[in-house]
Amino acid sequence: MLYQVERLAYMNEKKRLSGAKNPACAITNTDFSKNACVACGLSAGCAHAALVQENDLVATLGKIKYKIFVMSGKGGVGKSSVAVNVAAALAAGGHKVGLLDLDLHGPSVANLLGRTAGKLNADPVSKKIIPLEFITGLCFISVDSMLPDPDRAVIWRGPKKAAAIRSFIAEVQWGDLDFLIIDSPPGTGDEHMTVLKIIPDILSVVVTTPQEIALSDVRKSLNFLGKTQGKILGIVENMSGLACPQCGADIPLFKKGGGEALAAQKGLAFLGSIAIDPLTVLCADLGRPIVFMDGDSVAKRDFYALADTILKNCLENRAALLKVSRD
Numbered sequence: 001m002l003y004q005v006e007r008l009a010y011m012n013e014k015k016r017l018s019g020a021k022n023p024a025c026a027i028t029n030t031d032f033s034k035n036a037c038v039a040c041g042l043s044a045g046c047a048h049a050a051l052v053q054e055n056d057l058v059a060t061l062g063k064i065k066y067k068i069f070v071m072s073g074k075g076g077v078g079k080s081s082v083a084v085n086v087a088a089a090l091a092a093g094g095h096k097v098g099l100l101d102l103d104l105h106g107p108s109v110a111n112l113l114g115r116t117a118g119k120l121n122a123d124p125v126s127k128k129i130i131p132l133e134f135i136t137g138l139c140f141i142s143v144d145s146m147l148p149d150p151d152r153a154v155i156w157r158g159p160k161k162a163a164a165i166r167s168f169i170a171e172v173q174w175g176d177l178d179f180l181i182i183d184s185p186p187g188t189g190d191e192h193m194t195v196l197k198i199i200p201d202i203l204s205v206v207v208t209t210p211q212e213i214a215l216s217d218v219r220k221s222l223n224f225l226g227k228t229q230g231k232i233l234g235i236v237e238n239m240s241g242l243a244c245p246q247c248g249a250d251i252p253l254f255k256k257g258g259g260e261a262l263a264a265q266k267g268l269a270f271l272g273s274i275a276i277d278p279l280t281v282l283c284a285d286l287g288r289p290i291v292f293m294d295g296d297s298v299a300k301r302d303f304y305a306l307a308d309t310i311l312k313n314c315l316e317n318r319a320a321l322l323k324v325s326r327d
Contacts, residue, residue, distance in 0.1 A: 057170040057198060064098070064177045066314045067202040068233070069195055073217035073224075075186035077209045078238040080108035081280065082306070083183035086205075088289035089307035091138035095178040098131065100168055101142035102195065103185040104154050104161055110144035114287020120145060128173040141172055158190040165194045179314075186217075188224035196230050203233040203317065205271065205310065210240055210258035218259075222266060233313055234269030235259050236306060242276040243298040250275070269313060272306040275299055 061067070070083040080103065087099045101109035110116045113134050120141075121130050131139035143154055156164065174180065182202070185191055195202060204225055208218040218235075225232055237259025242251040250256075253276060263270035277299035283290040291303050 053166065053170045057166060060170055060172075060174055061199060063175065064180045066179050066318075067199050068179060068181045068310065068314075069184060069192075069199075069202045069204045069230075070181060070207060071184040071192060071204055071221060072186055072207045072214075073188060073219070073221035074208065074214045077186075077207050077214055077218075078274070079103075079186070079207045080112060080183050081284065082205070082207050082236055082238060082274065082303075083181050084109060084112045085289045085291050085303040086307045086310060087138060087140075087179070087181045088134075089291045089304050090179055090181075090311065091135060092291060093307070093311075095137065095311075096176065097138050098174045098177045098180045099134075099138065099140035100180060100182045101140065101144070102165060102168070102182055102191050104143050104156060104164065104191065106185065107142045107144040107154075109140055109183055110142040111287060112284055112289070113140060115140075116144050116147075116150055123173050126173060128171055130173050139174075141168055161190050162194045165191060166198060169198070188221060192224070193228065196225075196228050201231065203231050203314065205233050205236060207236045207238055208259045208262065209238055210252075210255040212258065215258050215262055218262065222268075231317075232268055233310065233317070234271040235263040235266075236271050237273040239276050240273035245278055248298075271309050271313065272302065274302040274306065 068086075070079050070086075072079050080101075083099065087097045091097045099109060101107045103109075110132075115132055115134065120132065122128060123130055129141070131141045132145060133139045144150070147154075182195060184195070206218060206221055206225075208214050222232070224230070237257075239254050240259070241256050242253040243249075244251055256273075259273065260270045262268075275298045277290070277297050279293065279297045280290050280299050283293055289303075290297065290300050291307075293300065
C-alpha cells in the first residue's frame with residue numbers, strides 16, 4: 001500500500017505540474033482549458049488526472065465543517081497525543097471526526113490507536129482509499145498503517161511529501177465530517193506549507209510545554225503562521241504540571257503557565273492545559289486514547305475540557321466569519 005501511495009503521489013504531482021499549461025490528452029486531443037477528458041480517465045499519459053485530483057480536493061474539503069491543524073515548532077511536546085485524544089473526545093460527543101497523520105517520517109497516530117496492522121482498502125466504485133475506523137464516528141489515515149515493516153523509514157523529499165499530502169486528502173473517502181484533525185510533524189517545513197496552501201481555512205492549534213526551551217520554538221511557529229496568513233485557533237499547554245498518583249498534589253515538573261502567558265502576550269486564545277498523568281503513558285502503550293479509559297483521571301478531564309473549548313471556539317469562529325460575509 002505504501003508503494004501505491006508513493007506511486008500515486010509521484011504520478012499526480014507529475015501530471016499536476018505538466019498540466020499547468022493545459023496540454024491536450026493524447027487519446028482524445030482534448031483541450032483541458034475548455035473541456036474535461038472523458039476517454040482516458042486517470043491514464044498516466046493524461047494531464048486530466050491533475051484536474052480530477054484538484055476537483056476531488058475541493059469536493060472533499062467542501063464536506064468538512066472544521067479543519068484543525070495541530071502543530072508546534074518543537075518536537076516532543078505531545079502533538080500526536082493532543083490530536084488523538086481531542087479527536088476521540090469529539091467523536092465521543094457524537095461528532096464525525098477524521099484524523100490524518102501527516103508526520104510522515106515519525107507517524108504516531110496508528111500506534112496511539114492500536115491499529116498499526118490495519119489494512120487499507122479502496123472503494124470499488126469511487127476507487128478512493130477507505131480510512132480505517134477506530135470507533136463509529138472516528139476514522140483515520142496514517143503512513144504507519146501502510147508500512148510492510150513497522151521499523152521501515154519513510155524516505156521522501158519535499159515534492160513527494162507535498163504530492164502525498166494532496167493524495168491523502170483528495171483520494172481518501174473521508175465523506176461528510178464535522179472535523180478533520182491533522183497531526184503534523186514538528187517545525188515549519190514542507191508539510192505545513194502544503195497544508196496551509198491547499199486548506200486556506202484550516203485553524204491551527206499550537207501545542208507547547210511550559211518551559212522556555214519549547215516556547216522559543218513555538219514562537220517561531222506563530223511567526224510562520226503570521227507570515228503565511230495562517231489562522232490560529234489558539235494555544236494548548238501540554239505537560240502542565242504532574243498530578244501526583246499518591247496524593248493528587250500538583251507538581252510543576254516542567255513549570256506551569258508558559259503557554260498561557262505566551263497566548264496572552266500574542267493576543268491569542270488559550271485553549272487549555274493538559275497535566276502530565278502516568279496513565280497517559282500506559283494508554284499510549286496500549287493503543288487506546290486516555291479519554292476512552294474507564295475511571296477518572298486528571299488528563300482525561302483535561303482532554304475533554306480541551307475538546308469542548310475547541311468546539312466552542314470553532315463555532316464562534318464560524319459565526320464571526322458568517323457575520324463578516326453577510327456584512
